[in-house]
Amino acid sequence: MKAISIKNPGNSEQLEIKEYTIPKLNEGDLLIQVKASAVNRTDIMTRENKQLAEPYPILGVEVAGVVVENSNNSDNQLVPGTRVAGLVNHGGYAEYVVMPSNRAIRIPDNMSFESAAAIPEVFLTAYQTLYWLGELKPDETVLIHAGASGVGTAAIQLAKKMTKARVIVTAGSNEKLQFCKELGADKVINYKEEEFDQIVLNYTEQKGVDLILDFIGASYWEKNLTSLKIDGRWVLIGVLGGAIVENINLGKLLQKRITLKGTLLTSRSDDYKAKLTNEFVEHVMPYFEKDLIKPIVDTVFLLDDAAKAHRYMEDNKNSGKIILKVED
Amino acid sequence: MKAISIKNPGNSEQLEIKEYTIPKLNEGDLLIQVKASAVNRTDIMTRENKQLAEPYPILGVEVAGVVVENSNNSDNQLVPGTRVAGLVNHGGYAEYVVMPSNRAIRIPDNMSFESAAAIPEVFLTAYQTLYWLGELKPDETVLIHAGASGVGTAAIQLAKKMTKARVIVTAGSNEKLQFCKELGADKVINYKEEEFDQIVLNYTEQKGVDLILDFIGASYWEKNLTSLKIDGRWVLIGVLGGAIVENINLGKLLQKRITLKGTLLTSRSDDYKAKLTNEFVEHVMPYFEKDLIKPIVDTVFLLDDAAKAHRYMEDNKNSGKIILKVED
Numbered sequence: 001m002k003a004i005s006i007k008n009p010g011n012s013e014q015l016e017i018k019e020y021t022i023p024k025l026n027e028g029d030l031l032i033q034v035k036a037s038a039v040n041r042t043d044i045m046t047r048e049n050k051q052l053a054e055p056y057p058i059l060g061v062e063v064a065g066v067v068v069e070n071s072n073n074s075d076n077q078l079v080p081g082t083r084v085a086g087l088v089n090h091g092g093y094a095e096y097v098v099m100p101s102n103r104a105i106r107i108p109d110n111m112s113f114e115s116a117a118a119i120p121e122v123f124l125t126a127y128q129t130l131y132w133l134g135e136l137k138p139d140e141t142v143l144i145h146a147g148a149s150g151v152g153t154a155a156i157q158l159a160k161k162m163t164k165a166r167v168i169v170t171a172g173s174n175e176k177l178q179f180c181k182e183l184g185a186d187k188v189i190n191y192k193e194e195e196f197d198q199i200v201l202n203y204t205e206q207k208g209v210d211l212i213l214d215f216i217g218a219s220y221w222e223k224n225l226t227s228l229k230i231d232g233r234w235v236l237i238g239v240l241g242g243a244i245v246e247n248i249n250l251g252k253l254l255q256k257r258i259t260l261k262g263t264l265l266t267s268r269s270d271d272y273k274a275k276l277t278n279e280f281v282e283h284v285m286p287y288f289e290k291d292l293i294k295p296i297v298d299t300v301f302l303l304d305d306a307a308k309a310h311r312y313m314e315d316n317k318n319s320g321k322i323i324l325k326v327e328d
Numbered sequence: 329m330k331a332i333s334i335k336n337p338g339n340s341e342q343l344e345i346k347e348y349t350i351p352k353l354n355e356g357d358l359l360i361q362v363k364a365s366a367v368n369r370t371d372i373m374t375r376e377n378k379q380l381a382e383p384y385p386i387l388g389v390e391v392a393g394v395v396v397e398n399s400n401n402s403d404n405q406l407v408p409g410t411r412v413a414g415l416v417n418h419g420g421y422a423e424y425v426v427m428p429s430n431r432a433i434r435i436p437d438n439m440s441f442e443s444a445a446a447i448p449e450v451f452l453t454a455y456q457t458l459y460w461l462g463e464l465k466p467d468e469t470v471l472i473h474a475g476a477s478g479v480g481t482a483a484i485q486l487a488k489k490m491t492k493a494r495v496i497v498t499a500g501s502n503e504k505l506q507f508c509k510e511l512g513a514d515k516v517i518n519y520k521e522e523e524f525d526q527i528v529l530n531y532t533e534q535k536g537v538d539l540i541l542d543f544i545g546a547s548y549w550e551k552n553l554t555s556l557k558i559d560g561r562w563v564l565i566g567v568l569g570g571a572i573v574e575n576i577n578l579g580k581l582l583q584k585r586i587t588l589k590g591t592l593l594t595s596r597s598d599d600y601k602a603k604l605t606n607e608f609v610e611h612v613m614p615y616f617e618k619d620l621i622k623p624i625v626d627t628v629f630l631l632d633d634a635a636k637a638h639r640y641m642e643d644n645k646n647s648g649k650i651i652l653k654v655e656d
Contacts, residue, residue, distance in 0.1 A: 217578045236581060243579035250545045251571035253564060253590030260588045262581030 003058045003094030004306050009050045012310040017303075020058065023091065023098045030078060030099045031069040035113035036300075037092040038062050039309045039322040040121050040150075041238065042266045046090075047310070059306075060092020060324075061266055063099070064107060064116035072101050083107040085116040087124065087265075087273055093306055095326055102274035105281055108289045118150075118295035118321035119288070124273075125265050126154035127280050129213055129235045130163075133261050140210035141166040143200060143227055144185075145220065148176035148319040151237065153183055153296040155213055158284070160184035161293050168203060170196050172316070179319050183296075197223035208232060218242035225252050233259045296320030302327065331386045331422030332634050337378045340638040345631075348386065351419065351426045358406060358427045359397040363441035364628075365420040366390050367637045367650040368449050368478075369566065370594045374418075375638070387634075388420020388652075389594055391427070392435060392444035400429050411435040413444040415452065415593075415601055421634055423654055430602035433609055436617045446478075446623035446649035447616070452601075453593045454482035455608050457541055457563045458491075461589050468538035469494040471528060471555055472513075473548065474568065476504035476647040481511055481624040483541055486612070488512035489621050496531060498524050500644070507647050511624075525551035536560060546570035553580050561587045624648030630655065 001022050006014045025031055037060045046052065046059060064085035070078050078084065084104040091097045107116040129151075130136045142159050146152045147169025159165045161184070168187040169180045177188035187203050189196045200209060208229035214220060219241030228234060253260070265273075287293040298318040301309040303326045313322055329350050334342045353359055365388045374380065374387060392413035398406050406412065412432040419425045435444040457479075458464045470487050474480045475497030487493045489512070496515040497508045505516035515531050517524045528537060536557035542548060547569030556562060581588070593601075615621040626646040629637040631654045641650055 221578075236578060239578050239582065243577050245576045245578060246574060248573045248576050249571050250564060250567050250573060250590070253588070254567065254592050255595070256590065257592060257595075258590050260581070260590075262578070262584065262586050262588075264582050264585065267583070267585075 001095040002303070003091070004060075004303065005056045005058050006047055009048055009052050009056075012047070012307040012314070014047060015059075015307045015310065020094065022096045025069060025071040025098055028072050028101055030067050030071070030084070030101045030104060032063060032065040032084065032097050032099050033068050034063045034065040034092065034095055034097055034326045036064045036117035036326060037094075037303070037324045038117045038121065039306070039313050039324065040266075041240075041313070042264075043093075044310060044314065058091040058094050060088070060094065060097075061090065062087050062117060062120040063092045063097055064113040064119075065097075065326075067104075068096070070101060078104055083113070083116070085113075085120055086277065087120045089270075093303060093324060100270055100274065103277045105277060105285065108285070110291075111288070111295070114297055114300050114323045114325060115295040117323050118297045121265070122150035122154040122321060123158070123284065123295075124276055124280055125151050125237065126158050126213075127284060128265060128276055129237055129263065130155055130158055130211070132276070133235045133263055134211045134213065134233050136163055136165055136211055138163050138165060141168065141204055142211040142213065143196075143209040144169045144213045146215045146238075146240065147171045147180040147185060147188065149215065150296070150318075150321045151213070151215065152180070153320050156180055156183045156185050157293045161287055162284070168200060168209065176319055195223070197226040200227040204229075211235070213237065215239075216241035218245045221245045221248065225256070225258070228256060228258055231257050234261070236260060236262045237264070297323055299323070300325050329423040330631070331419070332388075332631065333384045333386050334375055337376055337380050337384075340375070340635040340642070342375060343387075343635045343638065348422065350424045353397060353399040353426055356400050356429055358395050358399070358412070358429045358432060360391060360393040360412065360425050360427050361396050362391045362393040362420065362423055362425055362654045364392045364445035364654060365422075365631070365652040366445045366449065367634070367641050367652065369641070370592075371421075372638060372642065386419040386422050388416070388422065388425075389418065390415050390445060390448040391420045391425055392441040392447075393425075393654075395432075396424070398429060406432055411441070411444070413441075413448055414605065415448050417598075421631060421652060428598055428602065431605045433605060433613065436613070438619075439616070439623070442625055442628050442651045442653060443623040445651050446625045449593070450478035450482040450649060451486070451612065451623075452604055452608055453479050453565065454486050454541075455612060456593060456604055457565055457591065458483055458486055458539070460604070461563045461591055462539045462541065462561055464491055464493055464539055466491050466493060469496065469532055470539040470541065471524075471537040472497045472541045474543045474566075475499045475508040475513060475516070477543065478624070478646075478649045479541070479543065479565065480508070481648050484508055484511045484513050485621045489615055490612070496528060496537065504647055523551070525554040528555040532557075539563070541565065543567075544569035546573045549573045549576065553584070553586070556584060556586055559585050562589070564588060564590045565592070625651055627651070628653050
């Protein structure tokens with residue numbers, strides 16, 4: 001089968017298409033014929049990781065496709081031919097991949113593979129960070145940074161449609177902000193033109209928000225602290241704005257009684273991902289089936305053009321997901 | 329009545345004994361004749377607070393004494409003459425003080441007022457940080473810094489006696505460490521002589537601890553990060569080692585999926601303190617009644633010697649609480 005790995009850790013030119021044997025199943029696994037995969041920041045981090053040992057893995061942590069084989073004989077739901085999407089530990093940029101069967105999300109009949117591949121990573125992350133970690137409640141206000149990103153567009157929809165929370169987002173262009181508004185954001189802030197913390201305070205009667213979803217990290221540290229309510233929660237899921245904060249005043253964390261949670265989804269255990277998927281299927285998939293929540297696809301590239309797709313993400317050009325289509 | 333406030337914000341010489349009128353009760357309050365109060369870091373912070381507006385408050389956030397009047401007529405438990413201890417919002421360094429009746433802890437018959445005054449602030453804080461914020465579970469390991477401090481000595485006892493958790497403590501003298509051992513600590517570390525993070529890793533088979541109670545802040549930042557397990561929790565309740573951390577790498581918070589909670593008890597709402605007290609009375613006071621957990625009194629000063637007591641705390645000389653006795 002055709003799949004994409006790297007020549008050496010480094011930039012997007014290191015991506016390489018090679019021939020692999022179709023992966024073997026362990027007990028409980030599905031073999032999936034991949035129809036679409038999607039690009040994630042974690043793929044870029046893997047691509048650049050100088051600590052990585054050879055043989056380098058096939059990239060990609062999520063796919064949509066068709067079940068070819070189910071090694072779990074007692075499972076008569078996921079028979080060959082079933083259309084599923086879900087997280088894989090690696091190997092998504094390929095014609096075939098192995099997926100633990102307890103991570104498979106059945107794709108609604110009216111949904112394309114490209115759209116379905118836009119669901120797992122960002123919607124599971126948004127669900128996990130808003131609810132499991134962020135404990136968002138209906139009457140609360142959430143500040144979502146990078147609102148037009150994959151997780152951002154997922155989080156706006158979940159917070160509005162499932163919780164009816166008040167949603168404030170930041171993004172870097174008026175086009176992106178307009179898009180966030182269409183998805184349901186109540187208040188949008190162009191961080192390049194305005195001081196987001198001051199806008200947040202004014203919008204919340206000087207109280208601040210209950211929850212922040214932060215993909216930015218260092219460069220937003222002080223403003224995030226200012227934007228949070230007393231007893232506020234702050235989930236840190238990325239450091240696009242740098243990882244190193246030069247001067248942190250811990251006294252402010254105490255006085256405001258802030259909870260700060262660092263998190264990554266990819267490194268979580270198989271069991272955690274299975275539980276998260278299970279709850280997600282029950283609580284969120286009905287919204288997709290009724291078209292109340294939509295996967296957000298920005299661009300579809302062919303699998304062969306993965307390097308282009310990586311550069312596109314690195315340029316922050318996307319609103320929503322970047323998909324890799326696998327042709328038959 | 330006699331009570332202690334400050335002349336001006338500043339050092340311990342600013343403390344001043346003055347005559348006040350006995351405070352008035354609101355609905356639901358108790359009037360307490362104070363028999364003993366206790367010194368807390370928050371008193372020193374109040375004493376030094378240049379933002380404080382006149383008239384300056386009477387210091388003191390906890391007392392033990394006798395109910396003189398109960399404004400809550402439907403409450404026939406806390407009749408005049410009942411011995412109680414508990415948190416007050418301020419005004420503890422005085423002959424009389426007002427306490428919301430839902431914060432009163434009945435003092436066991438076999439316990440002195442001086443011992444009872446050593447309970448509320450540190451044991452409620454230890455209970456709140458270990459369980460409400462830290463979510464400590466029986467098979468877990470907790471690292472308690474400043475083990476011989478008021479909250480430290482309370483936390484060691486709660487973690488061992490109520491939860492049977494594994495307890496590691498740090499302190500700055502072998503005498504203090506010996507004392508922590510007697511209270512039940514499994515492993516003690518002299519932070520002046522050893523690198524505590526390395527000892528913690530060795531003691532936990534390189535896994536790290538599940539929970540850290542941190543009163544130190546900045547100077548321990550990196551070592552705390554190293555000492556924590558993946559998915560570890562870190563409750564920050566003080567910044568004795570400074571508030572400003574230079575060069576924090578947020579990437580580590582993400583990769584280890586750390587939860588960091590800043591907290592203070594004094595600034596919490598009346599309702600929060602009442603709920604905490606209520607749960608504490610139910611779950612912890614039976615241990616005091618059976619003498620399985622002990623209030624730890626280091627030194628008893630007379631109320632008139634509050635300035636001496638403050639200097640004693642500022643010199644970090646105490647193992648356990650510093651009490652102010654109010655003579656009849």
